[in-house]
Amino acid sequence: MLGKTYDAQVCSIARTLEVVGERWSLLIVRDALFTGATRFTDFQRGLGIATNILKARLDGFVEAGIMFRHRYSEQPELFEYRLTEKGRDLVHALVALTEWGDRWGAGAEPPILYRHSCGGSLTSQTVCETCGVVEDPTEVRAIPGPGFAGTCAPAAQ
Amino acid sequence: MLGKTYDAQVCSIARTLEVVGERWSLLIVRDALFTGATRFTDFQRGLGIATNILKARLDGFVEAGIMFRHRYSEQPELFEYRLTEKGRDLVHALVALTEWGDRWGAGAEPPILYRHSCGGSLTSQTVCETCGVVEDPTEVRAIPGPGFAGTCAPAAQ
Numbered sequence: 001m002l003g004k005t006y007d008a009q010v011c012s013i014a015r016t017l018e019v020v021g022e023r024w025s026l027l028i029v030r031d032a033l034f035t036g037a038t039r040f041t042d043f044q045r046g047l048g049i050a051t052n053i054l055k056a057r058l059d060g061f062v063e064a065g066i067m068f069r070h071r072y073s074e075q076p077e078l079f080e081y082r083l084t085e086k087g088r089d090l091v092h093a094l095v096a097l098t099e100w101g102d103r104w105g106a107g108a109e110p111p112i113l114y115r116h117s118c119g120g121s122l123t124s125q126t127v128c129e130t131c132g133v134v135e136d137p138t139e140v141r142a143i144p145g146p147g148f149a150g151t152c153a154p155a156a157q
Numbered sequence: 158m159l160g161k162t163y164d165a166q167v168c169s170i171a172r173t174l175e176v177v178g179e180r181w182s183l184l185i186v187r188d189a190l191f192t193g194a195t196r197f198t199d200f201q202r203g204l205g206i207a208t209n210i211l212k213a214r215l216d217g218f219v220e221a222g223i224m225f226r227h228r229y230s231e232q233p234e235l236f237e238y239r240l241t242e243k244g245r246d247l248v249h250a251l252v253a254l255t256e257w258g259d260r261w262g263a264g265a266e267p268p269i270l271y272r273h274s275c276g277g278s279l280t281s282q283t284v285c286e287t288c289g290v291v292e293d294p295t296e297v298r299a300i301p302g303p304g305f306a307g308t309c310a311p312a313a314q
Contacts, residue, residue, distance in 0.1 A: 011268050012258030013187050013251055021180070030170050034299035065261075086261045088294035092283045094170055095297070096253035101169030104222075104243045109304030111168050117296040120287035126249045130277035137245035139274040140252070142191035147266030 019064045020090065024049055026097070028057055029066070029083070029090050034112075038070075038080035061087065096124035176221045177247065181206055183254070185214055186223070186240070186247050191269075195227075195237035218244065253281035 020026050024047065031037040031046045043054055058081050061067040066087035069079045095114050102110040114122040126134045134140065177183050181204065188194040188203045200211055215238050218224040223244035226236045252271050259267040271279040283291045291297065 011184075011187065012255040012262055013269075014184060014258075015262040016254045016258035017183060021178070021183070023178070026174060026178070027168075027171060030168065033294075033297075085294075089260065090257060091294040091297045092281060093250065093253040093257050095283050096250040096281060097173045098169040100247060100250050101171075101173035103246065105169055105172040110302040111304040111306065112170075112299050113302040114283075115298045115300055116285035116288060116291055117298065118285060118287055120285040122291065122297060123284055123286075124249060124253060125282050125284050126252050126271075127280055127282050128273035128275060128277040129280075131273060131275055134273055134279065137190075137242075137248040140190075140248045140279060141272045141274065142269050143272055145267040145270040147268040 016093075019060075019066065020093075022057065022060075024053060025057055025061075026090070026094065028054070028061070029087060030094060032067070032081070032083050033088065033091055033094070038082055039072075039078075040081075043081075066090070092124065095122060099124050173250075176217075176223065177250075179214065179217075181210060182214055182218075183247070183251065185211070185218070186244060187251060189224070189238070189240050190245065190248055190251070195239055196229075196235075197238075200238075223247070249281065252279060256281050 020029065027047055028043055028049075031043055035042070035046060037043050037046055040051075040054065040058070043049070043058070044051065047054070058067065061081070062069055065084055067081045067083055070082050072078055072080050098110075098112060098114070116122050126140065128134050177186065184204055185200055185206075188200055192199070192203060194200050194203055197208075197211065197215070200206065200215070201208065204211070215224065218238070219226055222241055224238045224240055227239050229235055229237050255267075255269060255271070273279050283297065285291050
């Protein structure tokens, strides 16, 4: 994964990108979440991705605890890749990334809509505990948290 | 950017990753948003990133409308890179990615906290128009939207 080059960046964004920031990673998670893809051939068919890259991503996901390998055939021995709770929890970031793409992408109409299991429309919102939904990005500040080690760089504001 | 390899993926997640999914991209946006970085040397100092890569990312951001170049010196002619409204709007996705990193990263304590300009804590939430906040990722479905062209693959559920 991206670990080595991001080592000096202790911020949780950097840590997240170490795991899911490589080319194709989030599209693999997307297919696992929303198309029910579990087998190597499912992902390959859905994404048209080179087998060596797909293998590296899936192995990396297992190592990072985003997926686990489940043996679905003994003879021949075959495995599928299933999302863990940690992997499924990426759905919130995917919804936020999708909304940005919908708002600012070239296409006029959203290709995908997110729905709650009740049928209701879903949106990703940045919410203030006091004021409610925050629309204006300039109202968002970053401050050092308890795990801040001096390299996440929000302090220079 | 990643365009060519993602061409077949019309999903808004893929479109978003074409613009901000390359190595270092979101960390550059992070520094622009939260440290006030605008000059080439600001980003280089904050990230320790190779100059050719940083140059490519910043030029790509300008091309994608995430940043614009602003001349801050005439003699010598020097430019800084400032976020556009489109670029600043990435803050919502960054908050969502950070929260995932905080929940699932190795570190015990969050290195960065997000605050509203009022001082209140901020969180990223996936919200159903009917039920309110959706915590459980398995309650999120993706369905084809009006711009669906058959390759975003949520239909096979």
